[in-house]
Amino acid sequence: MQQFSEILALMRQEVVPALGCTEPAAVALAASFAASVFPAAYDDITVIVSQNILKNGMGVGIPNTGLVGLEIAAALGLIVAKPERELQV
Numbered sequence: 714m715q716q717f718s719e720i721l722a723l724m725r726q727e728v729v730p731a732l733g734c735t736e737p738a739a740v741a742l743a744a745s746f747a748a749s750v751f752p753a754a755y756d757d758i759t760v761i762v763s764q765n766i767l768k769n770g771m772g773v774g775i776p777n778t779g780l781v782g783l784e785i786a787a788a789l790g791l792i793v794a795k796p797e798r799e800l801q802v
Contacts, residue, residue, distance in 0.1 A: 731744030734768030737786035738800040745798075752794070760787045771775075 740760055747758070760783065762770070770783045778785060 727760060734770060734773040734801065735794060737773050737775055738785055739766070740770065740783045740791075741786040741790030742800060743749060744787040745794050746796040747789045748794035749796050755791060762785075768791045 740762065744758065744760065748755075762783065767783070770786070772781055774781050775785050775789065778789070
């Protein structure tokens with residue numbers, strides 16, 4: 714029972730909830746890096762991804778937005794422009 718309690722305490726300390734899918738987060742991070750390196754006002758951007766990233770990310774909800782897809786992830790990454798937040802852009 715002691716070992717179970719220790720494992721449970723460790724899990725509570727280390728495990729954090731996942732709020733989304735990594736594909737949109739990676740696109741947002743790339744856009745955020747681009748915006749931090751090339752600060753400017755943008756009318757549009759082009760994001761090139763693999764077929765797998767497109768397939769896995771195109772219908773994924775973006776937390777706290779009510780929106781889905783890689784396009785909104787790229788737009789948010791561009792607007793936020795804080796790559797130091799890594800996958801929590």
